[in-house]
Amino acid sequence: MKTEDTAHNEGPSAFAQAAELELRGVSKLYPGQREPAIKELSLTVPAGEVCVLVGPSGSGKTTAMRLINRLIPISGGDILLGGESVLEREPKALRREIGYVIQQIGLFPHQTVGENIATVPRLLGWEEKRIGERVDELLALIDLDPAEMRTRYPSQLSGGQRQRVGVARALAADPPLMLMDEPFGAIDPINRARLQDEFLRLQAQVKKTVVFVTHDIDEAIKMGDRIAILREGGVLAQYDTPQEILTRPADSFVAQFVGADRGLKRLALTTLAELKLIEPNGLRPDESADGARRVPRETSVRDALSTLLSAGGQPLTVIDGEGRVEGLVTLTLVEQLLSEEAANANANGNGNGNGNGNAADGG
Numbered sequence: 001m002k003t004e005d006t007a008h009n010e011g012p013s014a015f016a017q018a019a020e021l022e023l024r025g026v027s028k029l030y031p032g033q034r035e036p037a038i039k040e041l042s043l044t045v046p047a048g049e050v051c052v053l054v055g056p057s058g059s060g061k062t063t064a065m066r067l068i069n070r071l072i073p074i075s076g077g078d079i080l081l082g083g084e085s086v087l088e089r090e091p092k093a094l095r096r097e098i099g100y101v102i103q104q105i106g107l108f109p110h111q112t113v114g115e116n117i118a119t120v121p122r123l124l125g126w127e128e129k130r131i132g133e134r135v136d137e138l139l140a141l142i143d144l145d146p147a148e149m150r151t152r153y154p155s156q157l158s159g160g161q162r163q164r165v166g167v168a169r170a171l172a173a174d175p176p177l178m179l180m181d182e183p184f185g186a187i188d189p190i191n192r193a194r195l196q197d198e199f200l201r202l203q204a205q206v207k208k209t210v211v212f213v214t215h216d217i218d219e220a221i222k223m224g225d226r227i228a229i230l231r232e233g234g235v236l237a238q239y240d241t242p243q244e245i246l247t248r249p250a251d252s253f254v255a256q257f258v259g260a261d262r263g264l265k266r267l268a269l270t271t272l273a274e275l276k277l278i279e280p281n282g283l284r285p286d287e288s289a290d291g292a293r294r295v296p297r298e299t300s301v302r303d304a305l306s307t308l309l310s311a312g313g314q315p316l317t318v319i320d321g322e323g324r325v326e327g328l329v330t331l332t333l334v335e336q337l338l339s340e341e342a343a344n345a346n347a348n349g350n351g352n353g354n355g356n357g358n359a360a361d362g363g
């Protein structure tokens, strides 16, 4: 992939194509270390998908990111972006094609928000007019008012705003690949959830190939089309969709990492709209019209369960976008869903080798 092919030439928002990323037997041994930080890591991220790299501290997540954009030399294997080895690329040119977002975002403190976002387009020699348009377009995309925000300095922003500007800066030249290393790690939980939602909304528009690092399995489940779970020594434990990882963890390490509450976590992947709701007949849903008991159909079953529990187990009324009643959700319905999924997982073999689901106790 040549720079000219990806830095689009027409209009500020002609999104470049995302590119497939393939790691082929990638290893990294730091000088002076006995054990590799990454060991023969192979995985493919299809163009336009979000791959979340998750694992305990020291499992090599940051190392993998730095290998991809060639901040550090590789010890073995190959990395292909859009089918071409990154090892054959000039590192600086390669990095202009890869948006990189890190936790302590590293905005340039003496440059305005606008100048920060314009960094890579400037390096690429875009015309000033096009740069200005692109900056405003990106600010709008991350929900910041261009007129107000363009001329501010990073110190005049909240932590969450800084992080969003970091994302905008990484997106500026429309890279076919985005690397995000614990991008929301330093943000408080409420703003973090907002940034996650916003990123998912943004990604639905820009459809980049994204490698997103986190040590938080909940964040991984929420953000990933696929999740790669690394264990100590940079060994890949499982690479699968969130649903598969929660339903069929490959081994006891993965099962432990995703947590004993993986049934609950699975509920976060299903919305009420996907359930066969109970007919409201006779239960007079409109009488339970106080806000807490009416939930939009887009609510996850997990959130609905929390609401059900705090409502003392009373049924919730599920409504559509126009406020029309679609049906009711009850604790029994959630319970049924959980036991159906558990039965499916066992029927297909849950692979964690601990004998769950066998009639071993003999009653």
Ligand SMILES: Nc1ncnc2c1ncn2[C@@H]1O[C@H](COP(=O)(O)OP(=O)(O)O)[C@@H](O)[C@H]1O
Pocket: 030, 031, 033, 037, 055, 056, 057, 058, 059, 060, 061, 062, 063, 064
């Ligand atoms: N520059 C370095 N020199 C030597 N060892 C390093 C270096 N950077 C990271 N490591 C080691 O490599 C392993 C993986 O680190 P890292 O990729 O930062 O993990 P993670 O991001 O998953 O927490 C750790 O054991 C870490 O100590």
Ligand SMILES: [Mg+2]
Pocket: 061, 062, 063
């Ligand atoms: Mg790290």
